[in-house]
Amino acid sequence: MKVHHLNCATMCPFNEAFTTRGGAWTARGRMVCHCLLIETPRGLTLVDTGLGLGDLAAPKQRIGRAMLALGAPSLDPHECAVRQVEALGYRADDVRDIVLTHLDFDHAGGIGDFPAARIHVHAKEFDAAMARASVGERERYQPAHWAHGPTWVKHREGGDTWKGFDAVQPLSEALPDVAMLPLHGHTRGHAAVAVRADDGWLLHAGDAYFWHDEISTSPWCPRGLAWFQSAVAIDDGARRRNQQRLAALAASASDVTLFCAHDANEYDRLRARSRGC
C-alpha cells in the first residue's frame, strides 16, 4: 500500500529551548501533527487528521484559549487533511476510513471534513470522550468534532500479537494490513496504529511519546515536552511503561519504522523518504 506522510497542523510552542535539543530561549519551537494517508484497494484511509477546517473557523471554541496559547498552531487551511487530499487529486468522499490514535482535538479535529468516512477508535477512548469525566477530559475532548454524527467503529482488544505486542486488533477483513495496538496512558484508550506499507511496517505511536530520543537506547526528552506529557497523561505510569516497550521494539525490530505524532524531525525524515528525496 502506498502511504503519504502529511503534516496536518504545525504548532509553534513557547519556547524552542523547552521543546527541542539545543533550542533558543527567545525562539518558538516547531511541532507537527503527523498523519498518514494510505491508498488501499477499497479507497483512502487516514491515520489521525490533525486540525480541521472547522477548528480554523472557530479556534477559541474548538481548540480552547489555553491550547491556542501553549501550542500556537499556525491555523493554515492548506495544512488541513482535506485540502491535502484534494491537492493529491482526490475528493473528501474518497476517504472511506479514518483510524484515530485517540480523540484529542489535535488528532480528531478534521474528521468532520470527511463525512463519508467510518471513524475507527479504541472502545475505551470512545467511552472516555463521550463521558468527559474529568476537568482535563472536558478540555481535551471537543464534542463539536463529532457533531456531524459519524459512523463509529469501536475496537476492543483483539486476540492477535504483533512484534511482541498483544491484544492487537486488525482493522477489518477489508483492511487486514492496518491494526490497532492498545497503548493506554496518554488517554484512557490511546492506541498505536500499525500499517504494512510497500517497504515495511510503519507504527504511528500517536502521543505515546513526543521526542525521538525517548525511544532511543539513551532516552532523553526536552524538559517542556517531558513536563507536558506527564501533566496531561491520564495514567502516567502506564504511559512510561509503554514508552519502554516502544524503545525495546525500536531496538529489536529492523523492519518497523516508528514515529510519533508531534516530532518534526521524524516527520521531515519520513516525508523526504516517501518522496524519494
Ligand SMILES: [Zn+2]
Ligand atoms: Zn497530540
